[in-house]
Structures are given as C-alpha cells and as structure tokens.
Amino acid sequence: MFGCNEVRELAPELALGTLTGGERAEALMHVNGCTRCQALVAELTDVADRLPLLAPEMEPPPGFGASTVALMTAGRPRRRFRVAAAIAVAAAAAAILSITIVRVTDDTTSRPAALTPVTAPALRSVDMIGAGGNHAGEVYVAGDHTATLRIEVNYVVPNGAYTIKLNQGAGPGTDLGTVTVMDWHGQWSGPATLPHGPATVSLVDAAGNTVCSATIGSASALSAS
Amino acid sequence: MWAVSDDALLAGMAAGDSEAASAFVARFQRRIYGLAYTMTGDPQAAEDVAQEAFVRAWRHASAFDARRGSVLTWLLTITRNLAIDSMRVRRPIAVDPDVVLQMPIVSSEPGPEQHAGRQEDSDRLYSALARLPDEQRRAVVLSGLLGHSAREVGELEGIPLGTAKTRIRTALLRLRSALVTTEDQP
Numbered sequence: 267m268f269g270c271n272e273v274r275e276l277a278p279e280l281a282l283g284t285l286t287g288g289e290r291a292e293a294l295m296h297v298n299g300c301t302r303c304q305a306l307v308a309e310l311t312d313v314a315d316r317l318p319l320l321a322p323e324m325e326p327p328p329g330f331g332a333s334t335v336a337l338m339t340a341g342r343p344r345r346r347f348r349v350a351a352a353i354a355v356a357a358a359a360a361a362i363l364s365i366t367i368v369r370v371t372d373d374t375t376s377r378p379a380a381l382t383p384v385t386a387p388a389l390r391s392v393d394m395i396g397a398g399g400n401h402a403g404e405v406y407v408a409g410d411h412t413a414t415l416r417i418e419v420n421y422v423v424p425n426g427a428y429t430i431k432l433n434q435g436a437g438p439g440t441d442l443g444t445v446t447v448m449d450w451h452g453q454w455s456g457p458a459t460l461p462h463g464p465a466t467v468s469l470v471d472a473a474g475n476t477v478c479s480a481t482i483g484s485a486s487a488l489s490a491s
Numbered sequence: 492m493w494a495v496s497d498d499a500l501l502a503g504m505a506a507g508d509s510e511a512a513s514a515f516v517a518r519f520q521r522r523i524y525g526l527a528y529t530m531t532g533d534p535q536a537a538e539d540v541a542q543e544a545f546v547r548a549w550r551h552a553s554a555f556d557a558r559r560g561s562v563l564t565w566l567l568t569i570t571r572n573l574a575i576d577s578m579r580v581r582r583p584i585a586v587d588p589d590v591v592l593q594m595p596i597v598s599s600e601p602g603p604e605q606h607a608g609r610q611e612d613s614d615r616l617y618s619a620l621a622r623l624p625d626e627q628r629r630a631v632v633l634s635g636l637l638g639h640s641a642r643e644v645g646e647l648e649g650i651p652l653g654t655a656k657t658r659i660r661t662a663l664l665r666l667r668s669a670l671v672t673t674e675d676q677p
Binding site: 275277278279281282283284286309310312313314315316317318319320321322323324325326327330331333334335337338339396420424451 | 526545549554639
C-alpha cells in the first residue's frame with residue numbers, strides 16, 4: 267500500500283498520465299484518501315495539461331473543417347477511427363480473457379494428440395450513460411453467468427472514487443469493486459457473477475449518488491458494438 | 492463569431508448548435524491538428540485524431556467544467572489522450588523534442604483578449620521551459636507533450652529508467668514552481 271512518500275515520487279508521472287498498471291492503481295488508491303497528495307497531483311496536472319499548448323499550429327488538410335462538423339453533428343464516428351476503436355476493443359478483450367482455451371486429448375494409440383479448441387465466451391460492450399443522457403464510458407462483458415467485466419469511463423465523470431454496483435431489480439446489489447477517475451479517465455476490470463436476465467452496472471459516489479450506469483444482459487440479448 | 496468566448500461556443504455546442512460547432516472547429520483546428528501531428532508524425536493519423544477530438548468535444552460539451560481549466564486545455568487534453576491511444580495502435584514515430592520547441596507557436600486568430608491571453612500562457616510556459624537544463628527539458632517535453640512513458644523516454648534518450656523518471660519529475664516540479672511564481676507577479 268503506497269504512502270505519501272511513494273506517491274510524492276510518482277505524482278509527476280500520475281499528472282502526466284504516463285503511470286500505468288499496478289503502480290497507477292496503488293497511487294490512485296492513496297490519492298483518493300489523502301487531501302495533501304490530491305492537492306499535489308492537482309497542481310502538477312495543471313502544469314502537465316499546459317504542455318500541449320507548446321505544440322505548433324498546423325493547417326489541417328483541405329476540407330477538414332466541413333467534414334469534421336458533419337461528423338460532429340451526425341453523431342457517427344469515422345470509419346478509420348472505428349477501425350482503431352475496434353482494435354482497442356479487441357485489445358481490451360485480450361487483456362481480460364483468453365481468446366482460445368485449448369484442451370489436449372491424449373489418444374493412447376499411435377495417432378498424435380489432438381487439439382480441441384474451445385471457443386472463447388462472447389464479448390460485448392454496452393454504453394454507460396451519465397447525467398443528461400451523456401455518454402460516460404463503456405462496460406465490456408466477457409462471458410455469460412460467470413463473466414469478466416471491464417469498465418472504462420471518459421470525460422464526463424468527475425475525478426474521484428466510485429463504487430461499482432451490480433443490481434438486478436430494486437435490491438441492494440453487489441459491490442464489484444472501486445474505480446478511481448483521474449484526469450477524466452478511469453478503468454477497472456474484474457470478475458462478476460451475472461444474474462439471469464438484465465442487470466445494471468452503475469458507478470456510485472461517496473454520497474450514494476449514481477453518476478452513470480449501463481444495462482447488461484445475457485450474451486444472446488445483446489450484440490457486440 | 493470571434494467576439495464569442497470559448498465557453499459560449501462550447502455552451503452552444505452543448506445545445507446542439509451546428510453553427511457553434513463550425514465556429515469551434517474553425518477556431519481550434521490549427522491547434523488541435525498541430526498537436527495531433529506533432530505527436531503522431533503522420534498526417535492521416537493526425538487527421539483522424541483531430542476529428543475524433545472534435546467529435547468528443549461535441550458529445551461531451553455539457554460536461555466541461557470551467558473550474559478545471561480553459562476550453563483549449565480541455566480540448567488539447569482530449570487530443571493528447573487520443574494521440575497516445577493512436578500511437579499504441581500504430582507504429583510511433585520518434586520526434587525530437589528540441590525540434591518541436593523550435594517551431595513557432597503562432598496564434599493566427601484575430602479577436603478578443605482571450606486569444607492574446609492564450610499566447611501569454613504559451614509564452615510563460617516557454618520561458619519556464621527555457622530555464623530548465625537541456626536534459627530535463629527534453630524529458631518533460633517527450634513525456635508531457637509527446638506522450639511518451641518514462642520507459643520510452645529512457646530508450647529514446649539512452650538513459651536508465653530511473654534517470655528518465657528523475658528528469659521528468661524534477662522538470663515538472665520546476666515548471667510548477669516557475670509558473671506559480673510568474674502568475675503571482677502583478
């Protein structure tokens with residue numbers, strides 16, 4: 267568990283967004299509960315956020331303005347970036363599950379052992395919706411009843427720590443873990459036992475308010491985005 | 492439209508105003524494309540990143556919080572993060588940080604004081620960077636502007652990971668001190 271000394275060492279990398287993996291998670295856990303380290307990271311983030319101001323201006327290609335406004339107001343992502351987004355989804359899938367589970371069958375006769383591939387559980391994604399109907403992030407679900415979830419939130423959810431709740435109906439639900447949002451980004455992945463039928467994954471702040479949620483269901487009810 | 496503030500344009504976008512979107516893109520496209528191209532080194536990737544940054548600004552316009560910074564820094568942060576994601580998918584092109592800093596940062600937009608204010612912010616940051624030792628300046632530009640991790644900075648500069656982290660950390664702390672000092676001056 268990181269303390270103030272460790273986090274002060276890591277605060278610049280946290281502010282620059284270049285800290286990853288376990289170090290980032292540990293640092294964020296400490297920052298979430300320490301006002302002094304929060305203030306330090308916030309000050310350094312303010313400096314880090316200004317560095318892109320130094321990039322030179324460049325004229326984009328002809329027609330950039332008109333095509334960009336058309337994309338904005340049409341509400342559909344570009345085909346090329348959808349390809350990159352699809353690659354990112356695939357990478358997320360690879361990160362949270364094994365693509366192929368292989369069973370080796372050993373035949374005692376002279377025939378060679380056979381590899382019997384077992385197809386991976388279905389992967390699908392569902393939008394998380396926040397205040398005002400704004401898109402807050404995505405939930406990626408791999409598996410059906412015994413599943414792995416990956417939650418990513420971007421740009422809408424304020425900085426802070428949020429409890430991830432899984433609910434079906436009006437009951438209290440299950441706490442799956444905590445996601446910390448920093449510099450407008452947050453991500454979490456972990457196992458979840460999904461109920462049969464639709465369920466809601468939501469992020470709840472310290473005051474008990476739901477900041478965003480997604481309805482997930484069985485693999486047969488939803489299709490991958 | 493030049494008399495309209497950045498915040499007002501964003502509010503217009505949040506209300507679904509396509510004219511506000513046109514003015515917003517016209518106002519910021521050179522800065523956003525410039526950052527995207529500086530980071531990716533590829534015109535097509537830069538166009539993709541820049542367009543996606545504007546699409547996200549449109550989608551999340553109502554979520555902008557002025558207390559956390561200016562519209563421009565918000566938009567540049569979105570662009571920077573998208574460029575970093577793009578570089579993870581494509582093959583990254585190494586850019587010399589000294590070459591980047593030698594390129595002029597020219598605001599070609601006429602208009603109200605906010606545009607002059609933006610130039611002041613850049614000048615102040617540029618001065619603070621100029622006072623850093625060369626190796627620290629290169630490290631913080633590679634990391635903070637060009638989006639490289641400390642490990643990548645170490646590989647690019649031919650230094651151990653620990654040295655890269657120290658240079659980045661020291662540079663950012665010095666920039667923070669320098670910017671606080673100049674902002675406090677009347």
